[in-house]
Amino acid sequence: MMIQIRQFIKHFLGRVSFSKFFYMLFFLLMSLSVSSETTSDIDPRLSESRSAVKAFGGQLVKELKHALQEGGPVKAIKVCNIEAPQIGNTLSDENALQIGRTSLKTRNPNNKPDMWEQAVLEQFEERKQKGEELAKLEFYQETEEGFRYMKAIPTKGLCLTCHGEALSEPVKATLAEYYPNDSATGFKIGDIRGAFTVIKKN
Numbered sequence: 001m002m003i004q005i006r007q008f009i010k011h012f013l014g015r016v017s018f019s020k021f022f023y024m025l026f027f028l029l030m031s032l033s034v035s036s037e038t039t040s041d042i043d044p045r046l047s048e049s050r051s052a053v054k055a056f057g058g059q060l061v062k063e064l065k066h067a068l069q070e071g072g073p074v075k076a077i078k079v080c081n082i083e084a085p086q087i088g089n090t091l092s093d094e095n096a097l098q099i100g101r102t103s104l105k106t107r108n109p110n111n112k113p114d115m116w117e118q119a120v121l122e123q124f125e126e127r128k129q130k131g132e133e134l135a136k137l138e139f140y141q142e143t144e145e146g147f148r149y150m151k152a153i154p155t156k157g158l159c160l161t162c163h164g165e166a167l168s169e170p171v172k173a174t175l176a177e178y179y180p181n182d183s184a185t186g187f188k189i190g191d192i193r194g195a196f197t198v199i200k201k202n
């Protein structure tokens with residue numbers, strides 16, 4: 001088999017030596033990899049936004065799990081109330097961007113969507129209805145305010161203690177105390193809970 005291939009190549013290339021052939025093959029492959037999309041083609045603001053969102057999401061879940069283990073949901077609500085915005089602010093400063101969370105049904109009124117975010121959240125709901133994978137829903141656009149990026153946040157089992165349909169009495173009471181205008185309940189696993197939102201100013 002190998003000999004047949006060699007003979008075929010020899011026949012095809014005439015007097016070109018084997019090493020030259022592999023040289024040519026090498027350069028051909030190199031040029032192919034350059035012309036196809038590589039990470040260097042991606043807008044750096046997009047990759048920065050994606051990694052900031054990944055870091056934010058990771059830290060939030062870590063803090064949440066830690067707080068739940070330490071003191072249960074009531075304690076975790078209080079931690080979330082202070083820590084969530086703080087983690088967002090620190091990451092924003094570190095990465096020279098603004099990162100936060102928003103939703104069509106917010107708990108903290110500071111997280112209410114602006115018009116652009118509202119439209120993207122509605123677009124996410126439509127795309128999900130059409131069968132797009134929730135974990136991959138993202139959108140970005142050049143706007144007057146700068147580069148904007150959003151990524152959908154799926155509702156998981158872990159979230160239901162504080163965002164689900166049946167909340168325990170202590171959770172209800174604590175939420176009522178901290179968030180009198182809370183509308184971030186009634187979610188089911190697989191719903192879009194909200195989205196991460198990033199602005200990278202020009």
Ligand code: HEC
Nearest residue numbers: 073076077080081084101106107108111158159162184194
């Ligand atoms: C222990 C209770 C608790 C659990 C569990 C919890 N959250 Fe929250 N969530 C909160 C609180 C409290 C806030 C308000 C934080 C703030 O003041 O910024 C919040 C806010 C949010 C927001 C910001 C938008 C808004 O409504 O203000 C998103 C998005 C969110 N949570 C998603 C999730 C997801 C996804 C999970 C599961 C992985 C989850 N949460 C689990 C308590 C919880």
